[in-house]
Amino acid sequence: MRGRSCKKGSISCFSDIGMSPNFWIRAWFFISLAGGKSYGYELINSIPNILPEVSSQSSSVMGNYYRILRVLEMNGFINSEWDTSGNGPARRIYSITPEGIKEQEVIVNYIKQTKEFVDRFINYIEEEEVK
Numbered sequence: 001m002r003g004r005s006c007k008k009g010s011i012s013c014f015s016d017i018g019m020s021p022n023f024w025i026r027a028w029f030f031i032s033l034a035g036g037k038s039y040g041y042e043l044i045n046s047i048p049n050i051l052p053e054v055s056s057q058s059s060s061v062m063g064n065y066y067r068i069l070r071v072l073e074m075n076g077f078i079n080s081e082w083d084t085s086g087n088g089p090a091r092r093i094y095s096i097t098p099e100g101i102k103e104q105e106v107i108v109n110y111i112k113q114t115k116e117f118v119d120r121f122i123n124y125i126e127e128e129e130v131k
Contacts, residue, residue: 033094
């Protein structure tokens with residue numbers, strides 16, 4: 001794996017073949033925001049429920065999640081604004097843009113195609129094991 005250590009069986013071992021944890025985090029943000037607006041904190045705290053294998057609550061990883069949100073915003077896929085309506089400090093609320101909806105469709109199709117490929121591959125492996 002290009003000179004980096006890779007724990008056997010870890011999802012991070014697959015980052016060289018399109019299965020990077022950051023891909024899944026981005027995909028989750030797109031899918032979550034397609035349902036409506038959400039605060040960054042809510043988006044990030046929902047990750048362990050759906051993607052426990054790629055989530056972490058360490059401060060460096062949490063910072064990475066916010067960086068991903070900023071990159072998605074810089075690329076025009078999401079918007080954010082400050083919500084000052086609460087009693088506490090202002091919070092950033094995110095929403096998906098029309099371009100983001102198009103990108104979400106691309107991501108969902110990619111995941112579905114990947115699932116079909118993996119299913120065929122597993123079926124082949126299982127058939128070979130029976131022989």
